[in-house]
Amino acid sequence: MRKNIVAGNWKMNKTLQEGLALATELNAALANVTPNCDVVIGTPFIHLASITAAIDTNKIGVAAENCADKKSGAYTGEVSAEMVASTGAKYVILGHSERRAYYGETSAILKDKVALALENGLTPIFCIGEVLEEREAGKHFDVVKTQIEEALFNLSAEDFGKIILAYEPVWAIGTGKTATPEQAQEMHAFIRKTIADKYGKEVADNTSILYGGSCNAGNAKELFSNPDVDGGLIGGASLKADSFMTIINAF
Numbered sequence: 001m002r003k004n005i006v007a008g009n010w011k012m013n014k015t016l017q018e019g020l021a022l023a024t025e026l027n028a029a030l031a032n033v034t035p036n037c038d039v040v041i042g043t044p045f046i047h048l049a050s051i052t053a054a055i056d057t058n059k060i061g062v063a064a065e066n067c068a069d070k071k072s073g074a075y076t077g078e079v080s081a082e083m084v085a086s087t088g089a090k091y092v093i094l095g096h097s098e099r100r101a102y103y104g105e106t107s108a109i110l111k112d113k114v115a116l117a118l119e120n121g122l123t124p125i126f127c128i129g130e131v132l133e134e135r136e137a138g139k140h141f142d143v144v145k146t147q148i149e150e151a152l153f154n155l156s157a158e159d160f161g162k163i164i165l166a167y168e169p170v171w172a173i174g175t176g177k178t179a180t181p182e183q184a185q186e187m188h189a190f191i192r193k194t195i196a197d198k199y200g201k202e203v204a205d206n207t208s209i210l211y212g213g214s215c216n217a218g219n220a221k222e223l224f225s226n227p228d229v230d231g232g233l234i235g236g237a238s239l240k241a242d243s244f245m246t247i248i249n250a251f
């Protein structure tokens with residue numbers, strides 16, 4: 001059966017020293033407890049190697065927040081999936097709405113990134129979600145379905161089974177305007193049905209679907225209590241150990 005997962009996305013926050021301090025604080029907080037979910041932290045590229053060396057990666061998985069859509073070569077400034085894997089990171093966040101909106105990431109690009117991540121043994125945490133205008137126009141289900149179809153439905157059932165999805169309505173990211181538990185459940189159930197229609201019920205039932213967008217210590221429990229919400233992808237509230245631990249302990 002699918003796993004419950006609480007994953008942090010630090011975005012472009014924290015110096016290396018600050019990041020190491022937060023990671024070691026989380027590591028200490030989790031040292032003598034077994035949470036009821038998998039724990040992942042997504043950090044800037046330059047933090048990855050230092051953080052994986054400083055923590056128990058069996059307890060806290062480490063994620064990159066992106067990887068290149070090319071294997072290797074003359075792509076100045078890019079970081080490949082192989083390089084990410086070589087740091088000891090096991091996950092990569094792909095398709096975040098900030099990358100789609102600010103860095104022009106299309107489904108075609110994301111398809112290549114997903115393929116390279118999987119080739120290098122990384123687990124993609126693949127983000128999908130509609131903007132406010134799309135929800136207000138009643139197009140949110142179609143938008144999310146298309147995002148999944150275009151970037152992921154070329155995968156074999158076996159490879160699709162390695163993907164973690166994160167539904168992040170763009171209007172809820174960093175706005176303090178969380179989706180209601182009903183809105184989250186409704187979309188997560190729709191996503192699971194979309195997967196079932198393509199790959200069958202077993203694959204769909206085994207896929208973890210996280211919610212992201214102003215999920216915090218105060219609302220995580222209610223969001224996670226929905227049958228199709230298998231955890232969270234947490235931005236702002238993952239930047240402090242105490243709020244992130246409260247979200248982990250919501251399971």
Ligand code: 13P
Nearest residue numbers: 009173174213214235236
């Ligand atoms: P916030 O939790 O800050 O709204 O960010 C959510 C997010 O984008 C996680 O990827």
